[in-house]
Amino acid sequence: MEFPEGFNQLDLLESHGHMIPVGTKSGWDEDEDDEDEEESCHTEEWYQQQELKLQETPNELILWAAERNRLATVEHLIASDPTLANCRDSDGYTPLHRAAYGGHFAVVSALLDAGADLHARTTDDWTPLHSACRWGHTTVASCLLRRGADVNAMTMGRLTPLQLAAGNAAADQTIELLLAQRTLQAGLKNSAGETAFDIAHRTSAHHMLFEMAEPCNNIY
Numbered sequence: 001m002e003f004p005e006g007f008n009q010l011d012l013l014e015s016h017g018h019m020i021p022v023g024t025k026s027g028w029d030e031d032e033d034d035e036d037e038e039e040s041c042h043t044e045e046w047y048q049q050q051e052l053k054l055q056e057t058p059n060e061l062i063l064w065a066a067e068r069n070r071l072a073t074v075e076h077l078i079a080s081d082p083t084l085a086n087c088r089d090s091d092g093y094t095p096l097h098r099a100a101y102g103g104h105f106a107v108v109s110a111l112l113d114a115g116a117d118l119h120a121r122t123t124d125d126w127t128p129l130h131s132a133c134r135w136g137h138t139t140v141a142s143c144l145l146r147r148g149a150d151v152n153a154m155t156m157g158r159l160t161p162l163q164l165a166a167g168n169a170a171a172d173q174t175i176e177l178l179l180a181q182r183t184l185q186a187g188l189k190n191s192a193g194e195t196a197f198d199i200a201h202r203t204s205a206h207h208m209l210f211e212m213a214e215p216c217n218n219i220y
Contacts, residue, residue, distance in 0.1 A: 051073060059087040061077065109143060125154065133174050141178070
């Protein structure tokens with residue numbers, strides 16, 4: 001389609017925005033779905049080939065393996081060199097961070113048993129618990145909390161694990177887990193001045209979980 005000179009797409013959006021289907025999905029979402037689908041189609045032979053390519057760089061290999069739930073590879077690497085449990089990528093993510101945001105419980109447990117730093121921070125001050133809660137991985141979050149993770153830890157943007165979970169419509173069980181922690185300070189505010197309840201109230205129906213929580217959590 002050809003548009004006249006001086007055509008302004010923003011004007012069209014303003015005048016005809018009502019014609020855009022509300023349910024239209026972003027191309028970014030489709031790309032992410034394609035990546036997830038491609039990942040699930042990989043064979044064991046493919047994974048072994050990738051590991052062979054990375055065998056000369058054990059730091060990269062363990063980060064890769066932790067993210068992709070390659071438990072045997074992670075265990076082999078930390079058995080040969082325990083310091084690998086705390087290596088980092090360029091953004092400060094450790095194997096524990098990667099396993100946590102992937103929801104890989106067995107890998108998380110193996111790394112912790114090998115001495116992985118439970119309180120490790122990325123360049124943006126994310127802890128492994130932040131990673132698990134952002135993606136609603138309740139089992140991993142529970143494991144980290146049992147090991148002593150700080151439920152009130154804040155990122156550089158002053159985001160707590162609860163606030164990150166509150167922004168995920170699929171993280172209701174993770175929210176319940178966090179609200180049950182005795183040391184939780186649910187009323188903490190992020191850099192935008194929002195509490196976890198505020199975030200949940202504008203993103204999903206999970207704000208009702210906060211309303212049922214004990215008053216001692218200081219939600220409001």
